[in-house]
Amino acid sequence: MSRPFLAAGLLALLCAWLAGTGCSSTSLSARLVAPSGASPLLALLDSQTALQQLPSRSGTLPGRDQVPIFWRAFDPGDYGFQYRFHRSQAVGGLPRNAFDLHYDARAAERPRVAPRGTVILLHGWMMDGNSLLPWSLSLAQAGYRTIALDLRNHGQSGSGLSGYGTRESDDVVRVVGELRQRGEIVGPLYLFGVSYGAATALFSADKLGDQVAGVVAMESFANAGRGIRDMVPHMLAEQPHGWEARAVSGYMRWRYGSQDLGQVIAAADQQLGLDLDRLDVAPAVEDTRACVLLLHGDADRHIPVAHGRALALAAPRARYLELHGEDHLSLPMRVDLLEPMVAQWFAANPQPQAQCPAPMQLPAGENLRAALSPADPASQG
Numbered sequence: 001m002s003r004p005f006l007a008a009g010l011l012a013l014l015c016a017w018l019a020g021t022g023c024s025s026t027s028l029s030a031r032l033v034a035p036s037g038a039s040p041l042l043a044l045l046d047s048q049t050a051l052q053q054l055p056s057r058s059g060t061l062p063g064r065d066q067v068p069i070f071w072r073a074f075d076p077g078d079y080g081f082q083y084r085f086h087r088s089q090a091v092g093g094l095p096r097n098a099f100d101l102h103y104d105a106r107a108a109e110r111p112r113v114a115p116r117g118t119v120i121l122l123h124g125w126m127m128d129g130n131s132l133l134p135w136s137l138s139l140a141q142a143g144y145r146t147i148a149l150d151l152r153n154h155g156q157s158g159s160g161l162s163g164y165g166t167r168e169s170d171d172v173v174r175v176v177g178e179l180r181q182r183g184e185i186v187g188p189l190y191l192f193g194v195s196y197g198a199a200t201a202l203f204s205a206d207k208l209g210d211q212v213a214g215v216v217a218m219e220s221f222a223n224a225g226r227g228i229r230d231m232v233p234h235m236l237a238e239q240p241h242g243w244e245a246r247a248v249s250g251y252m253r254w255r256y257g258s259q260d261l262g263q264v265i266a267a268a269d270q271q272l273g274l275d276l277d278r279l280d281v282a283p284a285v286e287d288t289r290a291c292v293l294l295l296h297g298d299a300d301r302h303i304p305v306a307h308g309r310a311l312a313l314a315a316p317r318a319r320y321l322e323l324h325g326e327d328h329l330s331l332p333m334r335v336d337l338l339e340p341m342v343a344q345w346f347a348a349n350p351q352p353q354a355q356c357p358a359p360m361q362l363p364a365g366e367n368l369r370a371a372l373s374p375a376d377p378a379s380q381g
Contacts, residue, residue: 028259029267032228032276034153034162039126041329047130053105054079054137061178063152063160063171070156071175072129073147073184074140075112080104081137083335097330101134116143117187117213117346120176122168122197122204123148124332128155134335135192142343145186149175151200161272164224164279165196169203176208188213188350191290192342194332195219195303199281202292206284214349215288216342218295219331222307222314225277229261234301282314291349291356292318295338297326317356323367337363 030036051072058072082102104110119139121132129136129148136146150157151168161167172191179185189212193201198220205212221227265276285292292315296308305322312320323331345359362368 027267028232029264029271032264032268033271034159035126037126038128038154039131042127042131045131045133047133050103050133050137051130054103054107057184060156061175063157063174064167065160067152067160067171068158069152069171069175070129070150071147071179072136073145074136075145076115076140076143077107077112078104078110079107079137079141081141083134083138083339085330085333085336087330097333099134099333099335103137113143115145115186117190117350118145118147118185119190119192119346120172120201120204121146121148122151122172122191122193122200123154124195124197126154127194130155132192132194132332135332135339138335138339139192139343142339144190144343144346145184147179147184151197163272164274164276165199165203165281166274166279168196168200169207172200172204173207176204176211188346190346190349191215193217193220195221195328199224202281202284202288205288205290205292209289210352212288212290213351214291214293214346216293216295216345217285217311219297219300219303219328220281220294220307220311221303222281222310223277224274224279225265227303227307228265228276230304230307231302232261282311285311285315285318289352291353293342293345293359294318294320295323295331296320297323297328297331299325299327300331302328319356319358321359321362321368323363325367334363334367337367 054074056072056074058070060068060070063069080103082100084100085097086099087097121129121136123129123131129150132148136148140146149172152158152160152171153162163170176185176189189208191201191205191212191214193199193216195218198217201215202217202220205215269275285294294308294311296305298305308320308322312318323334323337326334341359341361341363344361345357348357348360
């Protein structure tokens with residue numbers, strides 16, 4: 001099956017994120033406090049069909065303040081999983097990204113194998129654990145038990161104050177403890193996060209200490225307030241293809257373009273009991289005992305690549321890879337390019353290490369723009 005992600009999908013994401021269901025005039029600060037719905041991109045993935053055919057386990061466990069957190073696990077084994085990413089001509093100035101995903105519906109009949117370790121997967125804002133299904137299946141096929149969580153205010157989890165990774169990481173700590181007692185976590189524990197989930201993974205690893213062997217953090221923000229100030233103007237500035245899309249985009253600029261983001265963030269701060277401009281991820285990356293692999297695309301305009309570079313410079317033990325031409329939507333879709341490297345890097349980190357190894361199976365050719373590490377400045381490209 002082929003799944004396209006087009007400029008129209010970006011517009012729908014803009015509408016849903018900034019204005020809520022039906023493009024109503026809900027305040028911008030309310031969108032920062034909690035998402036009003038799910039990204040339309042989830043419908044393009046159509047994960048429900050796969051979930052009805054493939055064997056998995058799921059449940060709900062209490063997180064911080066008793067917020068229910070939903071989880072879904074896939075055991076390691078052969079799922080007949082195949083994945084191919086392809087990118088074609090631009091649509092309205094945006095690339096047309098798509099992927100082909102195949103699996104064997106008879107996978108339940110195949111024997112499971114002993115896990116090499118357990119990977120907790122954490123999704124981005126307005127997504128859910130099912131959005132990482134290609135990663136769940138590919139890493140399960142590589143020998144890992146994968147457990148995807150729905151963060152609070154997302155998917156099948158309950159509602160609670162958002163924390164931009166802080167409160168969400170408390171949920172992760174509690175759920176990991178419960179899953180470990182139930183025998184769901186086997187072998188070394190790894191965290192894998194995308195965007196909002198990447199920041200959550202980094203905060204979680206710091207709090208879990210020696211329990212986490214390695215973290216892969218893809219396109220995390222370095223500072224929550226800075227991330228909002230970078231993302232919102234970019235989304236408002238999009239010039240999508242088609243008159244209807246342009247009309248909606250124009251309405252969004254009229255409705256929100258003149259708002260002072262400083263005042264919007266201050267209003268969100270008051271509701272959340274946070275100071276988003278002082279919510280930095282770097283201390284968590286620097287203090288964590290786990291080995292950290294940071295990934296960012298140099299074409300990311302939602303959370304610009306400066307965030308990834310800042311995290312790398314702040315954390316001497318972290319490894320940083322920058323992918324040429326990949327943006328905030330395309331980078332998580334590059335399962336074909338990145339999964340072999342991620343699986344190999346997990347295997348190279350069976351426990352927290354004082355000296356974290358660089359990933360060996362690097363993406364090939366022109367995709368890898370830079371392999372940066374403060375500990376190895378000569379590797380900068």
